[in-house]
Amino acid sequence: MNESISKVVLAYSGGLDTTVAIKWFTEQGVEVVTFTAEIGQGTDLEDVERRAYEAGAVKHYGLNLVDEFVFDYVAPAIRANAKYEGEYPLSSALSRPLISAKLVEIAEKEGADAVAHGCTSKGNDQVRFDITVRALNPDLKVVAPTRIWRWTRQQEMEYAKSRGLRIPESHSKYSIDQNLWGRSIEGGPVEDPWNEPPEDAFEWTVSPERAPDSPEYVTLGFEKGLPSSLNGEEMGLSELIAELNSLAGKHGIGRIDHMESRIIGFKSREVYEAPAAVVILKAHKDLEKLVLTRRELQFKELADREWTNLVYEGLWGDPLRESLQEMIGRMNEYVTGEVRLKLYKGSAVVVGRKSQYAAYSLEVAGYDEGWYPTDEEARGFIQAWGLHTLMARAARRGVSKVGIG
Numbered sequence: 065m066n067e068s069i070s071k072v073v074l075a076y077s078g079g080l081d082t083t084v085a086i087k088w089f090t091e092q093g094v095e096v097v098t099f100t101a102e103i104g105q106g107t108d109l110e111d112v113e114r115r116a117y118e119a120g121a122v123k124h125y126g127l128n129l130v131d132e133f134v135f136d137y138v139a140p141a142i143r144a145n146a147k148y149e150g151e152y153p154l155s156s157a158l159s160r161p162l163i164s165a166k167l168v169e170i171a172e173k174e175g176a177d178a179v180a181h182g183c184t185s186k187g188n189d190q191v192r193f194d195i196t197v198r199a200l201n202p203d204l205k206v207v208a209p210t211r212i213w214r215w216t217r218q219q220e221m222e223y224a225k226s227r228g229l230r231i232p233e234s235h236s237k238y239s240i241d242q243n244l245w246g247r248s249i250e251g252g253p254v255e256d257p258w259n260e261p262p263e264d265a266f267e268w269t270v271s272p273e274r275a276p277d278s279p280e281y282v283t284l285g286f287e288k289g290l291p292s293s294l295n296g297e298e299m300g301l302s303e304l305i306a307e308l309n310s311l312a313g314k315h316g317i318g319r320i321d322h323m324e325s326r327i328i329g330f331k332s333r334e335v336y337e338a339p340a341a342v343v344i345l346k347a348h349k350d351l352e353k354l355v356l357t358r359r360e361l362q363f364k365e366l367a368d369r370e371w372t373n374l375v376y377e378g379l380w381g382d383p384l385r386e387s388l389q390e391m392i393g394r395m396n397e398y399v400t401g402e403v404r405l406k407l408y409k410g411s412a413v414v415v416g417r418k419s420q421y422a423a424y425s426l427e428v429a430g431y432d433e434g435w436y437p438t439d440e441e442a443r444g445f446i447q448a449w450g451l452h453t454l455m456a457r458a459a460r461r462g463v464s465k466v467g468i469g
Contacts, residue, residue: 183210
């Protein structure tokens with residue numbers, strides 16, 4: 065380690081990389097304060113704390129940040145229909161700016177001169193942590209031990225074993241990151257994009273083949289673009305997501321397997337589980353289609369994609385992300401109503417939607433009865449609508465007749 069530091073605050077997941085990092089720092093003569101965020105991952109925080117002290121930490125912080133994570137990070141992602149490259153609901157990416165902010169707070173409180181994380185030099189998360197920490201406190205050093213070691217997972221396991229460190233069995237096969245919004249699975253057999261992910265990679269979802277043989281219908285209520293009720297029962301957003309993770313997961317919904325374009329310039333095969341995210345984002349986007357105008361929807365797609373890309377790329381602190389988020393929030397002002405979905409064998413299909421602000425009228429759109437333009441009205445609209453196209457085509461043919469009337 066080239067940087068001279070005496071005290072570091074380490075983002076500690078309890079997994080292989082960060083457990084090894086504690087021991088490595090202490091062998092370098094650095095005091096280690098560990099910090100674990102409870103953001104819905106379901107970790108045994110008491111066991112994580114014990115392992116931190118066993119590995120050599122001098123102090124440990126365990127903070128329950130579920131509601132802060134959901135309301136300040138997941139909620140704007142829902143309003144932005146955030147799925148990177150149309151697939152990944154940003155579960156890990158959304159947690160990084162929150163964890164980074166808490167790392168900085170603790171480092172300032174503890175008088176540490178550095179913060180650290182367990183990201184490798186190949187991953188996206190190193191970008192998210194490094195940039196966010198430096199934006200919040202440029203005086204703090206950021207250390208990533210795994211970038212320094214450049215060890216394989218096998219080498220890390222051998223180091224941990226030689227020091228008597230306890231590592232959960234699941235972490236010896238896969239690299240897992242999870243929170244209430246989703247679960248990411250990397251390493252081992254899922255690295256080869258030709259391999260079907262093994263069943264032991266999944267915890268939140270059953271395989272579609274093992275899902276119930278009968279469909280289940282659920283109704284999601286939304287208020288200003290955010291889920292507020294499930295099957296008519298009012299719920300807080302955190303509670304609703306947790307309930308929907310379980311409900312959709314039992315139907316095999318939420319498995320994501322795609323080729324992802326990483327920030328640092330290469331593609332990787334990524335496997336995720338996000339049952340609630342898949343269902344909520346599908347329902348939210350459908351409700352927007354009912355409420356927003358065509359021009360609003362077209363413009364919002366651009367804003368949503370840019371917001372999503374900024375978050376994925378570690379630029380949570382970028383002023384554009386803040387401006388887009390404010391605008392997207394305003395565009396959700398009337399996205400209130402209910403969406404009914406059918407959950408069955410790995411699929412979530414919207415089968416109904418309603419809203420007091422629906423920009424839809426059966427009287428206007430219905431074919432059986434109601435309003436119909438007259439022939440004269442229809443011909444006049446068509447002529448005016450296509451005039452520019454007809455004029456351009458005529459000019460390019462070198463003729464003066466436009467073909468109207």
